[in-house]
Amino acid sequence: MNLTKRALLASFVALPLMASTALADGLISIIVNDPSNPYWFTEGEVAKKTAEDMGYEANVAAHKGDTNTESNLIDTAITNKARAIILDPANADGSVGAVKKAVDAGIPVFIVNAEINTAGLAKAQLVSNNAQGAALGASAWVEAVGGEGDYVELFGAPSDNNAQTRSNGFETVLSQYPDLTKKAQEVANWDRTQGYTKMQSMLQANPDIKGVISGNDEMALGAIAALKEAGKLDGMVVGGFDGSPDSVDAVKAGELAYTVLQPVAIFSAEAVKQADHFINTGNLAVETEKQLFDCLLIDASNADKYTAAFTLSE
Incomplete structure (x- = not known):
């Protein structure tokens, strides 16, 4: 395990936990996307530690966006x-069958991070308020750019509703500025390497852009690498989304204008607490299936308050 992951694990010790009942036993299965991404790694490890601290066995497995693996x-x-x-679904539509299979087997499913497009199957869907976070980030991006100029966008995985929600949120804000022109948009599937290659091609076609707005941090960090290589990073405004440790380091280094922090450490723990409540009472802790958790902006003014992975202290 590398030092970054050790640091992430160490930070979870401080998470407050709801008191477990004496009946807490058995297995809680946690299925995430790809733990090579620090966001999903944190999601899985927080959920696992929360479950274990409450008396359950817990394991973490990854589908890496593949619905067959997920099934x-x-x-x-x-x-x-x-x-x-506890499931971070592979596909908004394609994961519905897998969730139904679990429900038919009598196992409650608690969705985290990414939604499925069918209501009433999962006991809860706990997700970041992506529309709020996108508007927050886009406003910061506009302020940094100055409200005019050409820019490009890096788009996440089309199978994930979060990608379109964030892109729509960006557009809602940026469309209010007639002197801003989006010259290109490329799908980079939440991936740093794809962000790098897609940024290279967009930069070649649009050498005079002033900024890059990205649907997540990994794509933004890939774009930064491409811009550095091309000698174009100075004066370029790059915005991210997730609040990963690497992105906060980039904010502190002056390479990334901001990142939008998703409270993944909070809602991953909360999903396990709600699962425990349902297991032991047969009732839902929260009646509303879709639960939104507001995002926070991290920029140079508050990056020093980032005290643990995906955690901003007040």
């Missing part, structure tokens, strides 16, 4: 008689 992992959870499943 197989759900089958494994059913075979292992999991008391609950």
Whole structure:
């Protein structure tokens, strides 16, 4: 395990936990996207630690965006008689069948981070308020750019509703500034390497852009690498979204204008607490299925208050 992941794990010790009941036992299965991304790594490890601290066994598995793998992992959870499943779905539509399979087997599913497009299957869907976060980031981006000039956008995975929600949120704000022109938009699937290559091609076609607005930090960090290589980073405004440790380092270094912090450490723990409540009472802790958690802006003014992975202290 590398130093970054050790630091992330160490930071989870400070998370406040709801008192566990004496009945807390059995397995909670946690299924995330790809733990090579620090966001999803944090999501899985926070949920695992929360479950273990409450008395459950817990395991973390990854589907890496593949619905067939996800379906197989759900089958494994059913075979292992999991008391609950914490799932970051692979696909807004394509994951519905896997969730239904678990529900039909009597296992409650608590969705985190990315929604599914069918209501009433999962006991809860706990997600960042992506529209609020996108508007927050876009406003900061406009202020940094100065309200005029050409720019490009890096778009996340089309199978994830968060990608379109963030892009729409950017557009709602940026369209209010007639002197801003979006010259290109490329899908980079939340990936740093794809962000790098897509930025290279957009920069070649649009050498005079003033800024890059990105649907997540990994794509933004890839764009920064491409801009550095081309000698174009000075004066360029790049905005991110997630609040990853690497992105906060880039903010402190003056390479990234800001990142929008998703409270993944909060809602991942909360999903497990709600699962525990349902396991032990048969009732929902929160009646509303879709639960939104507001995002926070991290820029040079408050980056020093970033005290743990995906955690901003007041």
